[in-house]
Amino acid sequence: MIQIGIIDAFPIIRIGLTILLKEAYKDAEILAASNLDSFLSEHRNIRARAVIIGICENAKEDKLLMIRQFRNECPQVPLMIYDHQFQPELVPSYFMSGVTGYVLKHQNENQMLTCLNRILKGEHYLSPELTSNFVQRIVENDKNPTRHQRRLTPYEFEIAVRLCRGQSSPFIAEKLGRKPTSISSARKTIFRKLNIHSIVDLRKAINLDPEQA
Known part of the structure; x- marks a missing residue:
């Protein structure tokens, strides 16, 4: 069975x-x-x-x-x-x-x-x-020169998705078993890698709408 x-x-x-x-x-x-x-x-x-x-x-x-x-x-x-x-x-x-x-x-x-x-x-x-x-999306993204910076690690990508959902650093830290300072540091790294300055920019950078998060 x-x-x-x-x-x-x-x-x-x-x-x-x-x-x-x-x-x-x-x-x-x-x-x-x-x-x-x-x-x-x-x-x-x-x-x-x-x-x-x-x-x-x-x-x-x-x-x-x-x-x-x-x-x-x-x-x-x-x-x-x-x-x-x-x-x-x-x-x-x-x-x-x-x-x-x-x-x-x-x-x-x-x-x-x-x-x-x-x-x-x-x-x-x-x-x-x-x-x-999926492959076509990757190809289209790579044709955009600004996308070549967008090489987030799986850990950074998950934090990025959570930030797009409006979750705070302390909340994310609790969910992932990390320190809030680690999440804040990861956030700075994400913003630097993507050359962005806001959550709105982050949603655009990873093609994530609030309704899809």
Whole structure:
């Protein structure tokens, strides 16, 4: 028997995915929950082979923090993100935080199953369509001379995203287990690397709108 977890706020999506997965994996046991806390509470002692987390359009939770929390609790379980829209500015942080597969909700079921099959084999997966889109964004950015300075580390990029969300240095420090002075220092480094002077400039520099954060 293979156990697969589904975490999504919408019951109809959980039901649809359950039907799809049971058709694809005849011996599958589906462990479904509306949020991560409920999933960990209800299935803490169950060893799922993979977990799918659905990202909602108006999600209020801190997505990167949620991924980190899941990875801390279930370090060996492959994790797939099932996103409402492609967010290329967040994809690197998703994978660096422990995501192993990334697909979109509007893609067909074959992409979902291909992604799941790949991560069950211990591989990472980003669909060809999204990979092409992601690479094109990088190429377009690199054509802009000012973008050549924009080489943030994964740590700096996560702080940059959090700053764009309006989070303060003390709040970010608490979430990341760092000192506020370390976050302030990282902020100065980010601004220097990007040659910017404000959070508004930062959002433009990493192509992150407040609604997407």
